[in-house]
Amino acid sequence: MSADPKLQIEKLLQAALASVAPEHVSTPIHLERPKQAGHGDFATNLALQLAKPLKRNPRELAALLLAELPASGQILKAEVAGAGFINFTLAADAKTVVVGEVLARGAAFGRGASKGVKVQVEFVSANPTGPLHVGHGRGAAYGASLASVLDFAGYEVFREYYTNDAGRQMDILALSTWLRYVALFGIEVDFPPNGYQGDYVLGMARELRAAHADRFARISAAQILEGTPGLPDAARKDDEAKDQREAHLDALISNAKRLLGQDYPWVHGFALNEQLGDCREDLESFGVHFDRWFSEKSLFDTGLVDRAVAELEARGHVYVQDGAKWFRSTSFGDEKDRVVQRDNGQYTYFASDIAYHLNKFERGFDRIIDVWGADHHGYIARVKGAVAALGLPADRLDVALVQFAVLYKNGQKASMSTRSGEFVTLRSLREDVGNDACRFFYVLRKSDQHLDFDLDLAKSQSNENPVYYIQYAHARVCSVLQQWGGDVSDLASADLARLDNERELALCARLAAYPEVVQNAASDYAPHQIAFYLKDLAGDFHSWYNAERILVDDEGLKLARIALACAVRAVLASGLRMLGVSALESM
RNA sequence: GCGCUCGUAGCUCAAUGGAUAGAGUACUGGCCUCCGAAGCCAGGGGUUGUGGGUUCGAUCCCCGCCGAGCGCGCCA
Secondary structure (H helix, E strand, O other), X not given: OOOOHHHHHHHHHHHHHHHHOHHHOOOOOOEEOOOOHHXXXXXXXXXXXXXXXXXXXXXXXXXXXXXXXXXXXXEEEEEEEOOOEEEEEEOHHHHHHHHHHHHHHHHHOOOOOOOOOEEEEEOOOOOOOOXXXXXXXXXXXXXXXXXXXXXHHOOEEEEEEEEOOOOHHHHHHHHHHHHHHHHOOOOOOOOOOOOOOOHHHHHHHHHHHHHHOOOOOOOOHHHHHOOOOOOOOOOOOOHHHHHHHHHHHHHHHHHHHHHHOOHXXXXXXXXXXXXXXXXXHHHHHOOOOOOEEEEHHHHHHOOHHHHHHHHHHHOOOEEEEOOEEEEOHHHHOOOOOEEEEOOOOOEOHHHHHHHHHHHHHHOOOOEEEEEEEHHHHHHHHHHHHHHHHOOOOHHHEEEEEEOOEEEEEOOEEOOOEOOOOEOOEHHHHHHHHOHHHHHHHHOOOOOOOOEEEEHHHHHHOHHHOHHHHHHHHHHXXXXXXXXXXXXXXXXXXXXXHHXXXXXXXXXXXXXXXXXXXXXXXXXXXXXXXHHHHHHHHHHHHHHHHHXXXXXXXXXXXXXXXXXXXXXXXXXXXXXXXXXOOOOOOOO
């Protein structure tokens, strides 16, 4: 009884196929677990697939295959059904065997054999210019769960956060912090509307003052504003006004750099470290961990950006126009060519992204997964194009897009702009809803679906969140085991044949499906499948629990049922762990 | 205007090209002298946006239309 029933049936079908249609032995055998209970434990559409090439009636073919199917003690019944399906019903002991397997392997049940494939998952990668908001939360929950699922499925996973610590956005943050800081000393200049306005900037300014007094404030408002174009009327929304605001901001930044001199990198670094530290702590509390925080700046420092662009040039994919260097991405499926180096000599963000991906490939990953917000979908073509242009295998790069999480507060859409400072932070969401419910809620839907996150609902009905349903099943098993008070290791000798009612066998079938669910979730990059599976498993358990008593007087039956409950607990804990949700022993 | 991602029960969402499209929630009615009622059982709820096509078979693949979100910078 050691053989996996599914593999066993596949072999039997293979034999029948070889006998009925030897020229089609290579036809892949597809076994599915029917949704309808009346359709048995496994079903195959093999006859339907062969009907066309063999030009035969599918039901007749199914009957022929059935006739040639070798006998097996594991199969109770095999029959032709529907349009030409073959449905298999397993013998009871072939169904319950999984319980012993789960108890023996424990937390390792369902874990895929090592595939020897190195996968990098890069996710979140939010600009360190402010607190993470609820939109980042979805990327964090998805990426972390996906990484765990891949790990459990047998891949060697490396988790990475790409830090945009170079570039204009960081300069704007440093400037914003500095302006708030000098204001504390009475040096007032109009705060640029396109600067970072959140309260956290003021917080950093106060910290700066507490640690360094007026060290960075020995200047005047006139010096700060020197040579700037000034701000247009706040009401103006035309392009000219926008351009002027951007020019004003850039002038302020260059003044800050000049006035602060050696102190500017210090202020810049201070703001960066504050935000990065805050972000890291936020994610750690959320159960999201990274193997590496990769610095964009390091790509410039090590000369990799230069090398990447030079490599593209050497391969003839770069041309100069209007003083700028363009990558001919249209040759690789993009809709237009892209600038990699501006006419002022500065590299674009895209250039460092090319270098970053070159670096990823040079680190030897077999597969690279970028988890991006859906607003970045326009970048897929150019990044993949650049990878291909560098002569790298672009098919090893997958971009998983996570659709926006639109937050509803008081029935209204909540803004998520970091600049304006009006956004709901991930931290406040976690505090309101709780980490477990938060992690679960985020991955309860396909990543490519838009997500309406109703904050009021999540808060007010947090007790009705599906995560509690699963945690409750886990806690119930723990409670029963405690009342039993026996030694779990004794369960290995339980007579599983005592598990014979419909609900128990259904539960066994559910447990047996777990390894397949894990593999599917991994290959589809779809951790939500784990969440839905756990809901189903918990449902099967609650249903059984209400119908049958576990701690009965009959010692044999009791042991068998405890063994089943224990197996359910192990799989619940395994799945919850992958999703970053705690498996509570009591609640 | 062009491109990407979508459109499934009142609401939030599932469904490797398979059989009668499923859960939760909300609504209705039952179940605690009995291992945890954050639970269980039963019920009503659908032309899968729409019109075609491919297929033995389409929520899924292809095309048109309607609608939603996002993107179309020498910003990141």
